[in-house]
Amino acid sequence: MYDVVIIGSGASGGAVAYTLCKAGYKVAVLEKGRLVKKEEFSKDELAYCRRDLVTPSLFDEYHTIEEKVDGKWVSTPTYESGWSFWNGNIVGGSSNLMSGMLHRLHPDDFRLKSKYGEIKGANVVDWPISYEELEPYYALAEELVGISGHYESHAYEPKRSTPNFTQPPTKENRVVKLIDKACHSLGVTPLVTPRAVLSQTKPGRDACYYSNFCGSYGCSSGAKGSSREALLKPALATGNLTLLTNTHVKYLHTKSKDEVSYAVVVDTITGKEKQIEGKIFVVAAQAHESARLLLNSANKHHPEGLGNSSGELGKNLIFSGGGSGQGELHKESLKEIKFDELMTTGLFINRTVLDWYFIDHWWDGKFKGGSVEFMFEHQNIISRARKNNYENGKLVWGEALGERVVKRMTEQKNIRFEIFNDWLPNDNCFVSLDPTHKDKYGMPVGKLRVEGHPQDVKVGKYIAKKCEKILEEMGAKNIYSGVSSSPPQNLVAGGCRFGDDPKTSVLNKYCQSHDVKNLFVADASFMPTGGSVAYTWTIYANAFRVADHILERLKQV
Amino acid sequence: MRIKRRKFLILGSLLGLSSYVKAERTTDFEKEFKAVKSTITAVQEHMFPKGSKIPSARSMHVTTFLYETITHKSFDRDIKAFVVEGAEELMRREKGKFTSMNRIEKEKALRDYEMTNYGSTWLSRMMTLTMEGMFSDPIYGANIKESGWKALGAYGGFPRPKTKYMES
Ligand SMILES: Cc1cc2nc3c(=O)[nH]c(=O)nc-3n(C[C@H](O)[C@H](O)[C@H](O)COP(=O)(O)OP(=O)(O)OC[C@H]3O[C@@H](n4cnc5c(N)ncnc54)[C@H](O)[C@@H]3O)c2cc1C
Numbered sequence: 001m002y003d004v005v006i007i008g009s010g011a012s013g014g015a016v017a018y019t020l021c022k023a024g025y026k027v028a029v030l031e032k033g034r035l036v037k038k039e040e041f042s043k044d045e046l047a048y049c050r051r052d053l054v055t056p057s058l059f060d061e062y063h064t065i066e067e068k069v070d071g072k073w074v075s076t077p078t079y080e081s082g083w084s085f086w087n088g089n090i091v092g093g094s095s096n097l098m099s100g101m102l103h104r105l106h107p108d109d110f111r112l113k114s115k116y117g118e119i120k121g122a123n124v125v126d127w128p129i130s131y132e133e134l135e136p137y138y139a140l141a142e143e144l145v146g147i148s149g150h151y152e153s154h155a156y157e158p159k160r161s162t163p164n165f166t167q168p169p170t171k172e173n174r175v176v177k178l179i180d181k182a183c184h185s186l187g188v189t190p191l192v193t194p195r196a197v198l199s200q201t202k203p204g205r206d207a208c209y210y211s212n213f214c215g216s217y218g219c220s221s222g223a224k225g226s227s228r229e230a231l232l233k234p235a236l237a238t239g240n241l242t243l244l245t246n247t248h249v250k251y252l253h254t255k256s257k258d259e260v261s262y263a264v265v266v267d268t269i270t271g272k273e274k275q276i277e278g279k280i281f282v283v284a285a286q287a288h289e290s291a292r293l294l295l296n297s298a299n300k301h302h303p304e305g306l307g308n309s310s311g312e313l314g315k316n317l318i319f320s321g322g323g324s325g326q327g328e329l330h331k332e333s334l335k336e337i338k339f340d341e342l343m344t345t346g347l348f349i350n351r352t353v354l355d356w357y358f359i360d361h362w363w364d365g366k367f368k369g370g371s372v373e374f375m376f377e378h379q380n381i382i383s384r385a386r387k388n389n390y391e392n393g394k395l396v397w398g399e400a401l402g403e404r405v406v407k408r409m410t411e412q413k414n415i416r417f418e419i420f421n422d423w424l425p426n427d428n429c430f431v432s433l434d435p436t437h438k439d440k441y442g443m444p445v446g447k448l449r450v451e452g453h454p455q456d457v458k459v460g461k462y463i464a465k466k467c468e469k470i471l472e473e474m475g476a477k478n479i480y481s482g483v484s485s486s487p488p489q490n491l492v493a494g495g496c497r498f499g500d501d502p503k504t505s506v507l508n509k510y511c512q513s514h515d516v517k518n519l520f521v522a523d524a525s526f527m528p529t530g531g532s533v534a535y536t537w538t539i540y541a542n543a544f545r546v547a548d549h550i551l552e553r554l555k556q557v
Numbered sequence: 558m559r560i561k562r563r564k565f566l567i568l569g570s571l572l573g574l575s576s577y578v579k580a581e582r583t584t585d586f587e588k589e590f591k592a593v594k595s596t597i598t599a600v601q602e603h604m605f606p607k608g609s610k611i612p613s614a615r616s617m618h619v620t621t622f623l624y625e626t627i628t629h630k631s632f633d634r635d636i637k638a639f640v641v642e643g644a645e646e647l648m649r650r651e652k653g654k655f656t657s658m659n660r661i662e663k664e665k666a667l668r669d670y671e672m673t674n675y676g677s678t679w680l681s682r683m684m685t686l687t688m689e690g691m692f693s694d695p696i697y698g699a700n701i702k703e704s705g706w707k708a709l710g711a712y713g714g715f716p717r718p719k720t721k722y723m724e725s
Pocket residue numbers: 007008009010011012013030031032033087088089090091092093094095096097098099100101102103215216247248249250284285286287289293490491492523524534535536537539
């Protein structure tokens with residue numbers, strides 16, 4: 001029997017495994033995907049970005065997505081729409097593929113309700129912990145995962161317990177000169193984006209070599225702070241970690257009401273089922289799949305799903321997004337920097353704007369805003385060549401296609417902004433079990449209803465307008481933005497809210513089930529509200545915090 | 558609302574054949590593909606002719622790439638069936654003469670086909686599959702001597718793949 005069994009080897013599972021293995025406990029990580037070693041990762045656009053190589057085939061495993069059409073909820077399986085909600089199902093999970101732009105939440109994100117009051121149609125609550133309680137773990141994650149950056153004091157930049165990042169920012173493309181200048185002339189403060197990418201070598205990990213294909217690709221230098229590289233590798237080195245790959249967890253079994261006794265797993269290669277026993281179980285399968293697993297673990301003791309006496313399991317799912325926009329920097333009109341500098345590949349744009357994180361304006365009003373990241377359009381070649389090849393609704397082909405594509409690829413570079421504002425939790429955003437659809441292992445698939453709150457779109461549009469002005473000031477052409485309540489499937493949280501009251505939350509403040517004492521959920525499921533930044537630094541930090549609590553418990557056993 | 562791909566492919570078919578039902582049946586896909594191969598090649602060559610700023614389909618083995626990629630298990634089985642079915646529809650519309658048409662006739666045939674939802678979806682798929690070959694890593698055999706990348710002045714990152722994903 002293992003001391004601790006962890007389901008999922010991604011950002012959250014890795015942080016828990018690392019802490020417990022280092023402390024000498026015997027841990028099993030059950031991962032449904034295979035192990036792709038650092039050396040195997042290549043920059044193969046076809047394989048990683050255009051085929052299901054690191055995610056399951058949608059015909060085998062999928063979700064059903066419910067959207068409102070003409071006033072009615074319509075559910076579509078993702079094998080029909082092609083809209084996959086898998087984000088990376090290999091050892092290390094989606095953290096292998098992240099772009100690594102990481103931010104801490106602001107202290108007021110922990111008390112949104114107290115700060116802004118009720119919002120009609122939104123289920124906003126305060127967190128049961130404060131920023132101060134999480135801060136030491138943000139610092140720990142910064143060190144262990146390897147987050148590079150440069151701290152500058154800003155009204156909306158949370159305070160740190162250490163003066164600055166130990167790793168300086170990664171190298172930057174000269175376009176930041178344009179961004180900084182445009183921001184300053186508009187009275188906006190550009191900040192350096194913290195990034196889970198090593199700018200300098202660290203024991204056992206090489207620095208970034210600026211491969212140009214970072215987000216959506218695995219890292220072959222060890223610079224990216226994936227769970228696999230930063231946490232599971234050292235955990236394996238302790239000799240305390242058993243990493244069970246190709247091991248899909250179907251459900252958790254409880255012999256008595258208040259204790260999980262084993263996980264029922266299926267070997268994805270042989271199809272053989274077995275049971276894995278442990279003293280403590282930690283679910284870390286990424287928010288929407290963690291809720292599904294617990295719902296699929298319903299039994300006579302827990303008829304509505306494991307740990308669901310509150311009826312809150314799966315509810316208040318949230319996403320981190322808000323909209324995006326783009327502009328074109330053209331060779332002939334580029335000022336301040338040389339076109340060759342702009343076209344230099346590989347270097348990052350580490351620029352964030354936090355000025356609109358909270359809005360308190362005499363005219364616009366007082367409301368929670370969001371953050372902005374600047375980046376180049378993804379440098380994938382096939383997708384860049386393939387897009388925008390229509391004219392008057394007709395596909396351009398022949399010589400005209402050659403002219404068009406070559407001009408676009410060689411005489412301009414597109415710059416983007418992405419907005420992150422709170423996805424307000426609401427009654428129409430949740431995971432449940434689909435009553436008819438089952439995956440290839442015979443288990444009901446997760447059914448996701450994904451409606452956003454109208455306030456989110458309002459905030460997104462407000463910020464998008466300001467970002468368009470920055471691109472305009474930079475001299476960009478054909479600027480546009482798109483703000484909608486369509487969820488970004490790779491940034492998902494909620495579904496197992498934490499809180500002090502077992503009647504209104506699934507987990508307690510340590511992310512331990514109120515109902516089942518040896519069950520923890522370590523991924524972003526716990527978040528009752530998501531803040532206005534992408535989640536992953538918070539996921540890493542909170543998982544380290546949860547692991548510390550599990551350690552305390554193990555010491556008492 | 559995301560488009561219901563499978564439903565669209567079935568309802569959109571002018572042949573009244575169902576891509577899905579077809580894909581479910583165990584068919585001799587190689588044989589089916591052989592019957593439409595020259596039509597697919599002709600469409601690719603029309604879209605990517607000689608004398609363009611990007612390499613011609615003829616110089617890049619793009620039909621072989623297309624066949625290899627759609628027959629791998631990771632490829633969407635509905636779209637795989639659609640690729641063949643869309644070519645059959647083009648042949649039927651043009652009474653089997655498409656491949657022997659001159660450039661002007663081909664242009665008209667394809668633009669007419671594009672006027673239908675079904676045809677425009679199929680042509681768009683042909684464009685995607687051809688570009689995937691031309692601009693993917695040379696290991697896949699259709700970006701010969703990196704000439705696709707050279708034309709665009711854009712090169713894949715390092716490390717390059719050592720094997721095709723179909724072989725791993
Ligand atoms: C392309 C991309 C770019 C991103 N960029 C950013 C960014 O810039 N900034 C940021 O903050 N975040 C980013 N993210 C998001 C980030 O990767 C995730 O927030 C983070 O990895 C989530 O951690 P997790 O532990 O919840 O899940 P994951 O890291 O996804 O790990 C979950 C693991 O659980 C496994 N699993 C699931 N179900 C089962 C089961 N039943 N049995 C066994 N195993 C199971 C999965 O296979 C997976 O390996 C990005 C993600 C992607 C895909």
